[in-house]
Amino acid sequence: MIRRRWGQVLGMLRGLSVTFRVLFRPPVTTTYPDEKTRVEERFKGRHWLTRYADGLERCIGCELCVIVCPSQAIFVQAAENTPEHQVSRGERYAADFQINMLRCIFCGFCEEACPTGAIVLGHDYELAGYTRASMIYTKPMLTEPYPGAGGRDPHREI
Amino acid sequence: MPVLRDEARDEIRRLPDHYEHRQSALIPALFVAQREIGWLPPDTLREVADLLDLPSSEVTSVASFYRFFFLEPPGRHLVLLCTNLACALNGAEHIRHHLEARLEIPPGQITADGIFTFRESECLAACYLAPMMMVDCDRFGPLTPKSVDEILERYRAR
């Protein structure tokens, strides 16, 4: 009888040992939103339209991302560069570029399809808004303010 | 507005009589026009087209095809260097480099002093002279850098 009780206490202590061991370890949870979750290098979050080092936009408005997008979240309207208004290299640039973040499933096909590495999926995952309209990201929102601002290397392995 | 003399215009007008198709008279007509003016300015090409009742685009197209028609004013002398098989095997490449250095222009251009038009040519039917060149209507070969210099000097003086 006593032996059986003793066995139960031992079992309980054995279980508690895990509890006590973990109790003094640093916690694995993060105090979001005070603290951000660390994401992996290849994490696919908010899109950026990147620039070359000289400031010209990489996007040439080819619409390959539009046709590849499985959720039809992207709209592009291209236009022609002029010497006075040179936006990207070559003849063509995206005059308008919109991504509907509510539709996007962050599959990353757009950056795979992009021939110039213009569109990259960054690490920002905090995508919420109060209206549907606010979730359609426009070209000024998507374009890097300065080269490299998106924080992703357009040449990295996808 | 006619540029050619009336005699030349009449000569061109009569040319189609010799041929089954009007088009066949085009090359002889271009030679007549070039003989008159020395080269074939756009107005003259249009005039030839009107005289033969051919589209002026066709006249210009044919004139641009043949190396003996000049769509720009040529130099005083025409240097044609053969680069076909027999000459190539006998070192036409070497002669071309030499000519380029002496005339200070690549093939297809006119020397700065306006004396020579330098062009590469297909076979000039003098393979026994290979490597050979033709200046105006005279053939020279086998060429060496030294003989090229002499020939150029002779024509420069003329």
Add this chain to the structure above:
Amino acid sequence: MAEPPATVTLTIDGRAVTVARGTTVWHAAEQAGIDIPIFCYLDRMPPLGACRQCFVRVEKMARLQTSCTLVAEEGMVVSASTPDVRGAQERNLEFLLINHPLDCPICDKGGECPLQDQTFAYGSGRSRFVELKRDFAKPVSLGSVLVLDRERCILCWRCVRFGEIVAGDDALKGFERGFQTEINTPFTQPVRSKFIGNTISICPVGALTSRTYRFQARPWDNDAVPSVCNHCGLGCTVWLDVRDQTVARVRPRETPDLNDIWLCDLGQFGFEWLHAKDRLTRPLVRKNGQLVETTWDEALDLVAARLAESRQRGAGRVGVLGGARLTNEDNFLLRRVFREIVGTPHLDHRLDARPGSASLQVAWGLRGPLAAIPESSLLLLVGCDITEEYPIAWLRMKQAVDHGAQLYAIHPKPLEIHRFITGRLIHSPGAEGVVLAQIANAVRGQKPDAKVLQEAGVDPAVVAGLVARLRAAARPMVFIGKNALEGPAGTTVLHAAQRLQAAGCMIHIMRGKGNAVGAALMGVLPGPGGWTAPEMIQQAARGALDVLYVLGGDPATEVGDAHAWAAAREHTPLVVVHDLFLTATGRDADVVLPALTYAEKHGTVCNLEGRVQQIEAAVRGPAGARGDGAILLELAARLGAEWSYGGWEEIFADARAAVPGLEIGAFRTPPPLQGDWPANGALPARSADLVLITGEVLFDRGSMTARSPAIADLAGPPSVWVHPADAASRGLVDGALAQLSVGAAGLVLRARLTEEVPPGRVYVPRGYDAVPVNRLLSWDQPLVTVSLRAIDAAAAAGPGSEVAP
């Protein structure tokens, strides 16, 4: 010797294929459903064998053969997919691509490019070419509509051969040779063609692209809506490619017996007006002398009240002008509203006709199908500038000429297609009736009067040649154009034409734009006791009308006498206009109602052949504008009619009940000429002054074309064509400003020195709304003599301004 059998049987990839003798191996494979890649060959033109892509292996033939040039023979054994053939196709693609820049992401052809598709299907995906590619300046703009990229070109020669074989304008050519060969215009000048848009559609790569469509959309963005072009009267079938409620481009829609796969440049590039910023969106009503915006209810109530008022004063005090821009259904409602409810017989769509002109006395249209033109061995144009007025019909005529047909033109000036004309009959203005009468007489055995012909300005020898050929010709055709019908000799021309018809000629009345034939079919013509359009205008000037109702037309610029229209406007208490833009007529109207275009409506239209075709609404149109039919139904309701139509189909069904044979796809061919027209054998008096001749041009600056930047650009500034000799005596140089005056009226135009107009005449293209030539014309005087003088550029405000003499 026995006739060889009409068919041959050959084996392609192990399958027995029987085809007509003379078929090429490529076509035989196509008929058997075997795909052989190809670039240079287009079945509208003879094979060339330039691209070397269509290689096949034929047993017992030493080398691979190009299947597009190889005629199928009995017992041939062809393989199109063996490894050696596939290998050759793969290597050929590698060759074609060595100089191709592969800039597909920025190329407008991307997504609909045969080179892309075939590389995907047959290419290796790798290139061993590491050397430098050909380098050209790019992109090169060849005029207002065409963009050239020579790096992308694979030298298939389709565009060059199109200009030589199909259009006959030789617009693009190959220059230089060997690896330096390039397609271009002479000296990279702007391209001069009326059909260059077709080279864009047949280019198998992105070397030729459209300026208006440049970077506008990808093929996957567009919804293609079938429609019918509404510019000239031929009603070519088109696709309207719509992206986000905007027509991004217009493409030819294949209809083999109409426009085939072609379209003229006006049809292809003249669409930007659809989305012009100044489209009318709200009804306008004149209040205290000003046109002010108002509501539909107010405008319609006003119009309905005035129509009802007029009805009470008596029938026949309302006139209706226009209808050619409307659908059949709109025209049917137009007729019903005004004949049945308002009770007026005065309806006419022919608002640009002269009083008593021949146009008003004959049914417009072709008396046979367009596709029959190539079967004719003699074509006679009478006052019909075919490339300017009905360009797609010219392509058929070019086919006839290529088959050996003779082409003659009776015209007061040389035509653009003069190289293809067997005999020019350039007559003095107004003499076309006499010339045609002489020809008709001669065909029936009378000897032509050489003296009269010479006085008319034509060569009797050419007439004799024409007459001899007319007698012997197979299915001769005569095309009578607006210039002849509206000229002083219009009825003489019809009289002579009727006699030629009796001698076996088919007579075509080449008159009418848009849906003019449909308007006539639907009864937008004077009813019993009704006035024709010019009579209405004359009566209105006498105050005989309470209301003039104008639909989709601009009488102020289109009526051949600006003063007559001005008087009509002045003496009519209410002028109502349906239009897309505020035209000259609209600016002076009392009520202007914003209407919809053909691209915004469902319905049917008829072309000059009487062919009934369906159109679909491609875009919604500006908010606030309404279709003409919808406006008419609203008016009908306000005037007490209880009609209910659930859609265009129901209106069409009613129209079919009224017009037998009106079926989509059917032909309502107009009857042969039948009439009693007065003939006048007298030649017009000769004049020592310059005689003004006018004519339609394909590219002008009318209410629609002026709002299509590409077309307005092709049209150039309003001009007067002067023979260099006439210009020299007046001190005029090419491009200078010139004042053209008739009495007190004058116009300032750019002088264009050209031998395309004979000495003693000046030619002014119609259709420039800013400088309407009808200000110089008068109904009383069919032939107008003008004075022309150079003016100081500084003194004038520019071309288009009116200067008091």
